[in-house]
Amino acid sequence: DAGVTQSPTHLIKTRGQQVTLRCSPKSGHDTVSWYQQALGQGPQFIFQYYEEEERQRGNFPDRFSGHQFPNYSSELNVNALLLGDSALYLCASSTTGAGNTIYFGEGSWLTVV
Amino acid sequence: QQQVKQSPQSLIVQKGGISIINCAYENTAFDYFPWYQQFPGxxxxxxxxxRPDVSEKKEGRFTISFNKSAKQFSLHIMDSQPGDSATYFCAASTTDSWGKLQFGAGTQVVVTP
Structure with a gap:
């Protein structure tokens, strides 16, 4: 049973460009959340998707947007990249409902130069 | 502002020793307190x-102690092993915002042989 899978693993972008990161949730999971983890810090919640809609959002600008597809997979898009967007982007999945374990993928390392 | 404060930032413990990591929170609506382990990459x-209805939970060598009145919780790693060397994060969430985890800044634990 595959866990949460993310792609790409690493990527380098230039300031001002746009990036799309992808996530496939663990089998049977319908809720996907995205986190940003800067070097040496704890993950910060970006937003959460359920039934193809954004259900919760953290304190991130509108440059950060997402999408969830009918098969529950998800994309994170970041526009107008800044140097400060360089971080590990983590996808987490769970089944909806409080108390269900939240599983994380291994992340996508984004470097903005 | 950081809703969950974690200390220490790092600690070194000898094999067989006890590692203790502490976290404090302000939001009394938090009702779920997980600990995550993260290895490099x-x-x-x-x-x-x-959950706040119990004061202690033990799983193998790992124990969480919870003090609701002080709004603090801690992780104890008993009989620490070199394989426990990792970064540990405390986190908190509410039932109403399931999946939106507020993480501490992390503690890097090094277990020496």
Whole structure:
């Protein structure tokens, strides 16, 4: 049973460009959340998707947007990249409902130069 | 502002010793307190979690102690092993905002042989 899978693993972008990161949730999971983890810090919640809609959002600008597809997979898009967007982007999945374990993928390392 | 404060930032413990990591929170609506373990290049993995209706939970060598009145909780790693060397994050969430985890800044634990 595959866990949460993310792609790409690493990527380098230039300031001002746009990036799309992808996530496939663990089998049977319908809720996907995205986190940003800067070097040496704890993950910060970006937003959460359920039934193809954004259900919760953290304190991130509108440059950060997402999408969830009918098969529950998800994309994170970041526009107008800044140097400060360089971080590990983590996808987490769970089944909806409080108390269900939240599983994380291994992340996508984004470097903005 | 950081809703969950974690200390120490790092600690070194000898094999067989006890590692203790502390976290404090302000939001009394938090009702779920997990600890995650993260190895370099990997995503966070759930270690153990507690709800505020119990004061202690033990799973193998890992114990969470919870003090609701002080709004503090801690992780104890008994009989620490070199394989426990990792970064540990405490986190908190509410039932109403399930999946939106507020993480501490992390503690890097090094277990020496």
């Amino acid at each position: 990997k995503g966070p993995a759930l270690l153990i979690a507690i």
